[in-house]
Amino acid sequence: MAASSSLQVSVVAADHEVWSGQAAMVVATTIDGEMGIMPGHIPTLAILDKGEVRVTLADGSKVIATATEGFLSVDRDVVSVVAGDASLVS
Numbered sequence: 001m002a003a004s005s006s007l008q009v010s011v012v013a014a015d016h017e018v019w020s021g022q023a024a025m026v027v028a029t030t031i032d033g034e035m036g037i038m039p040g041h042i043p044t045l046a047i048l049d050k051g052e053v054r055v056t057l058a059d060g061s062k063v064i065a066t067a068t069e070g071f072l073s074v075d076r077d078v079v080s081v082v083a084g085d086a087s088l089v090s
Helices: none
Strands: 007-012 017-023 025-030 033-037 046-058 062-067 072-075 076-081 087-089
Touching: 007 025, 007 046, 017 046, 017 062, 017 087, 025 076, 033 046, 046 076, 062 076
Parallel strands: 007 076
Antiparallel strands: 007 017, 025 033, 025 046, 046 062, 046 072, 062 087, 072 076
16 A cells, blocks of 8 residues: 555644644654654554644645643554644744
8 A cells, every 4th residue: 555645634732623734744752752754654652742743744834833741643644643732833
């Protein structure tokens, strides 16, 4: 099965959606350090640490959010970032 050329990304806090859309890459802060996700990434479940979630769009622009602890999951080019609290920086 060929990997798609983009990711479907959702960044949510406990009580609201922060951002969602198509992206080329996601970098998030986990308890094991920064994790980068690109299309075709293996299924993953990681524990978020307090820090940034950086989403790179197809045109190279970035969406940056701060997030508290939570988790990140990746499955079939769908990335879900779920944090206790999160907000957009830019």
